[in-house]
Amino acid sequence: MSSELDNEQELPQQHAVTIHDVARAAGVTIGTVSKALNGQGKLKEETRERVRAVALRLGFRPNDLAQSLLRGRSFTVGLITTDSYGRFSIPLMSGIEDALGSAQISVFLCDARDDAVREQQHINSLLAKRVDGIIVTGRRIDARVPIDVGNTNTPVLYAYAQVKEADALCLLPDEAQGARIATEHLLAHGRRRLAHITGPSYFEAVQLRQEAMRQVLKEHGLDLPGHRALAGPWQEAWGHRAVGFLLEMDPGIDGIFCGSDQIARGVVDALRERGVKVPADVAVVGFDNWEIIAAATRPALTTVDMNLHELGRIAGTRLLAMIAGEKASGIIRLPCSLIVRDSCGVHTLGTAERRKEDQGD
Amino acid sequence: MSSELDNEQELPQQHAVTIHDVARAAGVTIGTVSKALNGQGKLKEETRERVRAVALRLGFRPNDLAQSLLRGRSFTVGLITTDSYGRFSIPLMSGIEDALGSAQISVFLCDARDDAVREQQHINSLLAKRVDGIIVTGRRIDARVPIDVGNTNTPVLYAYAQVKEADALCLLPDEAQGARIATEHLLAHGRRRLAHITGPSYFEAVQLRQEAMRQVLKEHGLDLPGHRALAGPWQEAWGHRAVGFLLEMDPGIDGIFCGSDQIARGVVDALRERGVKVPADVAVVGFDNWEIIAAATRPALTTVDMNLHELGRIAGTRLLAMIAGEKASGIIRLPCSLIVRDSCGVHTLGTAERRKEDQGD
DNA sequence: TTGTACGCGTTATCAG
């Protein structure tokens, strides 16, 4: 074993191997190495091969910092989550990373913990690192204040977050459409006396959904009286309690649209405990498609999926376009889907046809 | 409004403002600017102030890329999650970011989706970006294969992940200790006929916990016969089903230690449906302290918390130390805590004293 | 076909 081999394999080089090292080892200059490795210019094939071999042998990795400095682009973007990442962030982040990853872009993760100064620190850090763009995410009750990127004209996109500035681009789930398909599903299953058990009414999402539900009912000549629209905390226990109020005031209810799967679970459990059959007597639709809850509920929840992974993917794609120079602004609402399980009966064809639900556990 | 002001406020400069711009505007050279802004060298206070003012006015932000290139340190680390981020990743990531954030270090998020080539791409990208260190995370059934950082001597730390290499540093929750405190808690509440309902036995965590539980029981002159240790899928439905098997074979059970809060929830629900009182007749302890499940269960679950946020924090801190030059290796197990709620009775003093549980809903 | 030299934005070391 020659000492040369020792150097290569055993001594972890203190300073990472640079293009100069490769040039020296290959007996050429750095210009030649660069051309050989990037397939630029005109080189003798033999030289190119030799340089490549040496680079490989030395484990040469081009320094992205130097490249970024030169190109004026870092191929990184910042991802800011305002409320520390709740469960909604997971599909969202995963979708964003999907889109960005396939464009060879790395993502800086910043958790602002809902703290303004902390957030600004993160932003400053991102700008100092010359990120190509920033995605801001994190559901809030009302529109948040836009982030301040100073004079940097760094593209910013809000995903599952909203600001009032007209020139900002916000991607949001279409809450109204989500409520609409849920309500229509209940109606399609022949339910006519519907109720809504949901979260605090100061959430914009709550208002949008309730409004949409009311609208759909109206289109069918039905209504949603106040005592059938119950707002409370986003908790399973609230769903459980609300069923008590509801049945006491209006025992004829035959369908309930819930503002979250957690609430829906509380609702379904409470109904079962009272001997009310789901979906035979009362059909239930949830919201969020939080699998771990929706699938564990008995019967499994039919629920609205906000398609947050897809929303994230689109956010990433749109940001790439903005980085490429596209101007974009406004609020874009992306459609929700209905995930049909068992809590509403299984059949979804037509409006009248009904079939006995076969409850597989 | 002068045209100067126009330039500053309305025209978003195409190229970010550099130290040269500041120097020119302040009528000094870049060296002076650097010193003024970094508090280095000896400068007339008036000059320093003037330069600072100009820098602020121009919105100058030092380019971290250039600094990193020069210093040979990027002040970034990579975070690789192997299994796409499950719910365990959230407290973990948050803890890691806590520790790293307070050291002014930014985090690259990489989701490997449990795909080896994707993972290696991410690693190559991180190395090209000259990250100062890498944290690998993501629970797996068995030890994973170590990541390949080539010849870069980049510090690597495994958090909530495990490799067999002896010179790697792995941070893991102390599963055995977690099982021990759960079991001892049940015993302290006077339970003597304990059962264990948990996940698939090919998980190392499952084996470690079961072994520990058995050990504790042995120390108290008790045992855990095979028919009281039930392994199944990590699902609520499994807990629900398992209760049936258990009670059929051994109706005298007075305490159940569950492998997850989801399983525990299934267990508690099944017990209630059978008219078995929790905790009066049977006490239940869960695992994970997954608040949303544990708190929604009636009665709320007493459960083991793996302290993953703290584990993440420590991971971040240790990585910083490694970046600073500290050599570290081996497996470090961090203690779990018991979160006492209602599913086991409320009193935890002494071993015999018991009090009527007051079930607040 | 290959080598040279400049610039990207900083910091730090010397002169002045």
Add this chain to the structure above:
DNA sequence: CTGATAACGCGTACAA
């Protein structure tokens, strides 16, 4: 006290 200049690692016109 301040100004000029050399790095850091790379890509690329331009010269040889």
